[in-house]
Structures are given as structure tokens and as C-alpha cells.
Amino acid sequence: MEITDTLIHYTYSVQGVSYSASQDVSALHDWLPAERNRAIGVASLKFSPKNPANSMVLCEEWSGLRVPAGTHPDAKLA
Numbered sequence: 408m409e410i411t412d413t414l415i416h417y418t419y420s421v422q423g424v425s426y427s428a429s430q431d432v433s434a435l436h437d438w439l440p441a442e443r444n445r446a447i448g449v450a451s452l453k454f455s456p457k458n459p460a461n462s463m464v465l466c467e468e469w470s471g472l473r474v475p476a477g478t479h480p481d482a483k484l485a
Contacts, residue, residue, distance in 0.1 A: 408450055408464075410443045412436070419452055421459040430463055438465060440474040449473065 409416040413433040419426055432439060440446050451471035454462035464471045 408447050410439065410446055415464050417450065417452065417464055419454075419462065421454065424459065426460055426462070428460070428462055430465065432465055435465055435467065438467065438470065440472065442474075445474045446472045 408418075410432075413431060413436075414429045415432055416427075416429045418428070450464055450473060452462050452464045453469065453471070454460075
């Protein structure tokens, strides 16, 4: 996984099929951890069972990152 200011790049596999994806997180900048390099590594993601290529690692209500969220005032992510 790699995190830039606006994108999270990640790979995953579902039932033996590998996917490479990126998620635009420009609107979620405050939800990212302050130290981006700490988030690199294993993460959880959500995907659509009907379309496994449709996935996400982060949203306003959930985070698959295994480090604390940023300092967003509504931060409830773990």
C-alpha cells in the first residue's frame, strides 16, 4: 500500500483474483493519519460482493487503516 496526499494505492485478492486499485482521498485528508508512512502495510478493505473490483479502504464512517485517524474533529475511527 502507498499513500500520497490525495490517493491510497493498494492491492488485494478475492477468491484467487488479484486487484490493484487506488482511492481518491482528497476529501478525506483529515481522516488520514498524520504520519502517512505508518499506514503502509496490511489494511482491511470493503468491497462489493457483486463487483469485487469496487472497493475502498477509507470513508467518513470507517477505516481499514491500522493506525489512528488524523485529527478530524469528528474522528471516531480506530
